[in-house]
Structures are given as structure tokens and as C-alpha cells.
Amino acid sequence: MKFTIEVGRYNPEGTYADNAVQGEPYPAPWSSSPPRRYQTYEVDLPEHAVVLDALIAIREYQDESVAVRCACRSAICGSCAMWVNGHANLACKSKLQEFTKDGKTRVESPPSMPVIRDLVWDMKPFWDNHRRVTPWLENKPLPPPMQEYVVSNESMEELIQEVTCISCGCCLMDCESFAVNPDFMGPHALAKAYRYAADPRDAETHERLGEYSQHGGIWDCTHCFECVQQCPKGVEPLEQILKLRRMAVDAGYTRNAGTRHADAFANSVKHSGRLNELTLLPKSVGFFNILGQLQTLPSAFNMIRAGKLPPIIHKTIPGVKRIKAIFDRVGGRFK
Amino acid sequence: MKVAFHPGCVSKGACPELYISATKIAGTLGLELQELTEAPCTGAGVLSEQNPELGDSLNALTLAMAESMGGTLMTICSTCQGVLSSVNHTFEKKPERLEKANQTIQDQGYTYKGGTTVKHLLWLLFEDIGVEKLKSVIKRPLTGLKIAPFYGCYILRPSDSLGLKERPERKTYLEQLIELLGAERVDYTGSGKCCGFPMLTFNRDKSLAMGGNHILEAKEKGADAMVTPCPLCHLNLDGQQPDAALAISRPLETPIFHLPQLLGLAFGFSPEELRLDHHVVSTKKALEKVELKV
Numbered sequence: 001m002k003f004t005i006e007v008g009r010y011n012p013e014g015t016y017a018d019n020a021v022q023g024e025p026y027p028a029p030w031s032s033s034p035p036r037r038y039q040t041y042e043v044d045l046p047e048h049a050v051v052l053d054a055l056i057a058i059r060e061y062q063d064e065s066v067a068v069r070c071a072c073r074s075a076i077c078g079s080c081a082m083w084v085n086g087h088a089n090l091a092c093k094s095k096l097q098e099f100t101k102d103g104k105t106r107v108e109s110p111p112s113m114p115v116i117r118d119l120v121w122d123m124k125p126f127w128d129n130h131r132r133v134t135p136w137l138e139n140k141p142l143p144p145p146m147q148e149y150v151v152s153n154e155s156m157e158e159l160i161q162e163v164t165c166i167s168c169g170c171c172l173m174d175c176e177s178f179a180v181n182p183d184f185m186g187p188h189a190l191a192k193a194y195r196y197a198a199d200p201r202d203a204e205t206h207e208r209l210g211e212y213s214q215h216g217g218i219w220d221c222t223h224c225f226e227c228v229q230q231c232p233k234g235v236e237p238l239e240q241i242l243k244l245r246r247m248a249v250d251a252g253y254t255r256n257a258g259t260r261h262a263d264a265f266a267n268s269v270k271h272s273g274r275l276n277e278l279t280l281l282p283k284s285v286g287f288f289n290i291l292g293q294l295q296t297l298p299s300a301f302n303m304i305r306a307g308k309l310p311p312i313i314h315k316t317i318p319g320v321k322r323i324k325a326i327f328d329r330v331g332g333r334f335k
Numbered sequence: 336m337k338v339a340f341h342p343g344c345v346s347k348g349a350c351p352e353l354y355i356s357a358t359k360i361a362g363t364l365g366l367e368l369q370e371l372t373e374a375p376c377t378g379a380g381v382l383s384e385q386n387p388e389l390g391d392s393l394n395a396l397t398l399a400m401a402e403s404m405g406g407t408l409m410t411i412c413s414t415c416q417g418v419l420s421s422v423n424h425t426f427e428k429k430p431e432r433l434e435k436a437n438q439t440i441q442d443q444g445y446t447y448k449g450g451t452t453v454k455h456l457l458w459l460l461f462e463d464i465g466v467e468k469l470k471s472v473i474k475r476p477l478t479g480l481k482i483a484p485f486y487g488c489y490i491l492r493p494s495d496s497l498g499l500k501e502r503p504e505r506k507t508y509l510e511q512l513i514e515l516l517g518a519e520r521v522d523y524t525g526s527g528k529c530c531g532f533p534m535l536t537f538n539r540d541k542s543l544a545m546g547g548n549h550i551l552e553a554k555e556k557g558a559d560a561m562v563t564p565c566p567l568c569h570l571n572l573d574g575q576q577p578d579a580a581l582a583i584s585r586p587l588e589t590p591i592f593h594l595p596q597l598l599g600l601a602f603g604f605s606p607e608e609l610r611l612d613h614h615v616v617s618t619k620k621a622l623e624k625v626e627l628k629v
Contacts, residue, residue: 027524027552028583086524176529181541219537223380224529225492242384257537265381273375275344284536295539299575303349307613308574310348319373322396322443329439330388
């Protein structure tokens with residue numbers, strides 16, 4: 001079966017084949033990533049072939065200058081993560097037929113990461129952030145026990161989802177928070193953080209949760225589900241971040257906008273069945289955060305001028321008693 | 336076609352133009368809206384993330400109410416759609432969660448049997464109302480208007496719970512619709528990305544930059560306006576646009592239409608009827624392209 005592959009080329013020495021077509025600049029926030037030159041190759045492969053099969057066929061039989069990183073070819077090592085048609089994917093797991101769009105498949109290194117050459121990108125931002133979450137178990141300050149720690153199956157079941165992470169970087173390269181906020185630890189690191197914080201053998205869970213609640217941590221995730229969508233191993237990093245948020249709040253780390261936001265949200269729904277937008281923003285920002293309150297004033301003024309002010313008198317939905325009863329029964333700390 | 340209708344908090348709060356335009360165009364499309372006036376807020380993912388059982392119970396109540404009214408629930412908000420789809424998906428995969436939620440809502444006189452289909456107006460247009468019906472009610476094709484689609488995360492991801500694996504065409508409905516209404520669609524990379532709204536209170540500058548970048552890209556690709564099926568995206572892209580322009584130091588001035596407003600224009604409603612004169616970013620220049628004044 002014939003497939004057409006467009007390879008995004010980047011050569012730090014700046015030399016390209018004549019038929020490599022200059023691509024458009026990447027939009028913000030990736031405008032500083034060099035535009036790729038797209039070179040088109042035709043390959044003849046079985047219909048079940050994957051993108052990596054095509055890239056290897058190109059490198060072996062057509063153009064040995066194409067740089068591609070790969071090892072296991074079985075979605076285990078994570079080294080062939082790249083953009084396939086503009087989204088993070090493992091080349092070895094992406095079926096060509098499925099990824100053929102308008103008669104072709106476009107591959108390139110992600111503009112969200114530093115490019116080294118062609119499809120090979122620098123994983124430094126990935127590992128730098130990974131190290132920030134103390135990715136190992138901290139022992140209790142006691143001599144090692146005479147026998148191994150016994151850990152229940154149930155407690156490990158909670159961690160299995162994250163343990164399947166292969167550190168390929170798919171989640172980080174498409175993370176929308178990381179794209180605008182390089183201080184954000186990233187979905188890969190925070191999923192790993194959950195793996196250690198929730199491990200019953202770890203002795204510093206409380207301290208970890210404090211660190212993860214700081215700037216750049218769990219509350220800087222924008223909840224866009226890109227990491228859940230792009231993870232090739234089903235780790236669902238966002239779900240692990242949400243578990244960390246719950247753990248952090250339960251551990252008492254509540255002096256942050258995220259917790260204030262959730263509390264104000266719950267309070268409004270409990271008492272009226274609906275969200276009170278008029279009070280949500282100031283409550284989330286914090287009444288004593290004068291600078292934060294001032295920052296929101298211009299947009300509040302614009303909204304008022306456009307006639308988009310939420311009703312001053314917040315209406316309660318009929319049958320709100322039901323909602324209150326549900327909160328009383330299962331509301332936990334929102335009771 | 337009768338549908339239970341969950342308008343969502345924002346359409347009754349800071350985006351009244353969405354509720355007004357949606358109820359106006361429903362009649363034209365032959366939709367009989369039975370509003371769930373007693374249904375609670377979905378929690379927008381915020382309540383579920385802090386307390387999954389609470390999220391399950393509140394949304395099971397809404398789904399049960401819709402079930403008793405025929406079983407098709409229409410949303411006009413990507414976020415409401417995402418949360419209700421996700422809860423429905425969880426109940427299907429983990430019946431024990433449904434059972435637990437039912438134990439809570441049974442005291443309130445409701446039981447959810449798992450039979451409600453939740454559909455955003457955008458999906459109903461293509462899957463139930465149909466393209467032919469839609470074409471037949473277009474009175475004013477939006478010829479000459481260049482529109483960039485903006486979906487909102489929760490109507491695209493995660494694809495499992497939204498049924499996008501079975502119906503991948505759901506990822507293209509906005510583009511198709513723009514063309515069906517006679518407008519020109521603007522392709523750009525930001526259409527499926529995050530507007531930044533969920534981060535607005537936690538990290539304001541980054542949230543504004545996120546939304547601002549997408550508007551800038553759409554504008555640079557020639558868009559006269561953008562259209563979104565999500566009022567939360569609208570709050571960030573329209574409501575915060577002047578601040579977003581400051582955050583990325585670039586002029587933006589790109590009006591953002593709610594999905595029902597774009598439909599309404601093509602159906603012949605006046606801009607005032609659709610409250611297009613109640614936006615933070617003026618819709619004037621875009622409307623002039625289709626010879627309308629506001």
C-alpha cells in the first residue's frame with residue numbers, strides 16, 4: 001500500500017534538500033521554535049504499517065540523512081514520541097492508515113520542545129521537571145526493617161496506572177499549561193509525584209504535598225485533558241493531579257486560589273443549586289489579596305459596560321432542598 | 336423534537352445572550368425545549384475533582400430528571416456536556432458508582448437507570464435535526480464572513496467518554512457548520528485548544544496568554560470572528576479579551592459568537608434579538624461584512 005509521509009526537517013547547520021518546502025512559522029507560544037522544512041517521501045508498506053515503519057523505510061532505503069530516535073518499536077521504550085499530524089504520538093503505535101489525512105501523514109518534532117535535528121528533540125525540560133518532584137521513596141528515619149516492607153495489594157492498585165508510564169514525553173509536549181508556563185512541573189512529573197505521595201512506604205507525603213501545592217505545581221494545571229488524550233499508556237496524568245489536589249487539601253494545604261475556588265463553588269451550589277459568578281471570582285482570588293482584586297477590576301468593568309453582569313440578586317433553583325440534602329449526605333468537607 | 340434542556344449556570348448568569356439566542360433558534364429548528372429548572376449545576380469538574388461521589392450524585396439527579404422526560408438531554412455548554420458525558424460514561428463502566436449515587440438521590444425521589452443520552456446542541460444539529468432541515472431554515476447565508484471555530488476542551492477530550500471514537504466526525508462539526516451557514520471557515524491550530532478559563536483565578540497572566548494566543552492566531556489567519564459552543568470559553572475569549580491583548584502585548588479585537596448566535600444570524604434574527612450588542616468585544620465590524628448593523 002502506498003503512503004505519503006511529510007517529514008518536518010530541521011538541520012542546525014542550515015542545509016536542506018532542494019525539495020524541502022519551508023513551513024509556516026509556528027503560532028504563539030511556540031513562535032521561537034524554528035519553522036521546519038517539509039520533505040515528502042512515498043513508501044510502499046503493508047496496510048497495517050505504523051508511522052515508525054515508514055520512517056525506518058525512508059531512512060534505510062531513501063534518505064539516510066533523516067534523523068529519527070527509536071529503539072523498541074513496541075510502545076515500551078517511549079523514544080519515538082513526536083508530533084504526528086500536529087499531536088503527540090508514539091510513531092511506533094500510530095497506524096499509517098488511521099493517521100493519513102488528506103492523503104498524507106505529517107511528522108515533526110514538537111515545537112513545544114527544543115529541537116536537536118529532524119525528529120529528534122531534547123528531553124531536558126522533561127527530566128528537569130521530573131527531578132523537581134523528588135521521584136523516589138523517602139524512607140522513615142529508622143533503621144531498615146529486618147524483613148521487607150509488606151504492602152497491601154489494595155494500596156498498590158491505586159498506583160498501577162501511573163507505574164505504566166514509559167517517560168515518552170507525549171503528555172508534556174502537548175500540555176497547554178506548560179506551553180505558556182515553563183514553571184509548571186508538567187503532567188508527567190505530577191503523575192510521578194502522585195505515585196510516590198500515595199505510596200504507603202513513603203515517609204514524607206505531607207512535605208511533598210506542601211511542595212506540590214506551590215507555584216508551578218498541582219494548581220497550575222488548566223484541566224484541558226490533553227495529557228489524558230495523548231498518553232499512549234493510559235496513565236491519565238490529569239486524574240493523578242486531581243488526586244494530589246484532594247490529598248493536599250485533606251492534608252491542610254488550603255491557603256491557595258484552587259482551594260478557595262472549590263470552596264466558593266461548592267458553597268454556592270449547596271445553597272442555591274447554581275453557581276454565583278458574581279461572588280466566585282473575588283472569593284477565589286481572596287478578599288485580602290488586594291493586588292489580585294485590582295487586576296480583575298478592568299474586566300469586571302468591561303463586563304458591566306456590555307450588560308453582562310451576573311444578576312445582583314442570585315436566584316435559587318426550585319427544589320434546592322434536594323441539593324442541600326445531597327450535600328449533607330455526601331458533601332464531605334463541603335457539608 | 337422534544338428534549339430536556341439543561342442551560343447551565345453561565346447562560347443564566349454572565350452570558351444571558353447565550354440563553355436568549357439558544358431559546359430563539361430552538362423553535363426554528365423544531366426543538367421543543369423542556370427546561371430542567373430544578374437541575375443543579377454540573378460542578379464544572381470542580382466539585383467532582385474534590386469529591387467524586389458528590390459530583391456523581393448531583394449529576395445523577397440531573398440525568399434522572401432528563402430520563403423521566405424522554406431521555407435526551409440537550410446542553411449548550413461544552414463544559415456541561417463534558418461533565419455529564421463523563422459521569423454517564425463512569426456509570427456505564429463502573430455500575431457500583433451509579434448504585435452509590437442512586438442510594439443518595441433515591442431519598443429525593445429519583446433513580447437513574449442509565450438511559451439518558453446527553454447531547455450538545457452542536458451534536459443534535461448534525462445527528463438528530465439533520466443537515467437538510469438546517470439548510471431549509473437558512474434565510475441569510477453568512478457569505479463573506481470568515482469564522483474561526485473554537486470548540487472548548489470538554490467537548491473534545493477525553494474522547495472515550497464523549498463518544499468521539501464511535502463518532503470521530505464530532506471533531507469537525509463546527510467547521511462543517513460554518514460552511515453550511517455560508518461563511519468561510521478559517522483553519523488554525525488553536526481550534527481544539529484550551530481557552531485558559533479554568534486557570535483564570537489561579538494563574539491569571541498565563542490564562543490570559545493562553546486565550547490571547549489562540550485569538551491572535553485566528554486573527555492572523557484572517558478571521559473576522561470566532562464561534563464557540565462553550566460559554567466558559569466565551570467568558571475568557573470575549574470577557575477577558577482586552578486584558579488578554581495586554582497580556583500578550585498584541586491588539587486582538589476579534590468578536591466571539593456563541594454557537595446559537597451564529598445560527599440565529601443565518602436564520603434571519605436581528606443582531607439585537609441575539610444580543611450581539613451585549614459583548615465586551617464589539618461585533619460591529621464582523622456584522623458589517625454581512626451588511627448588518629448593531
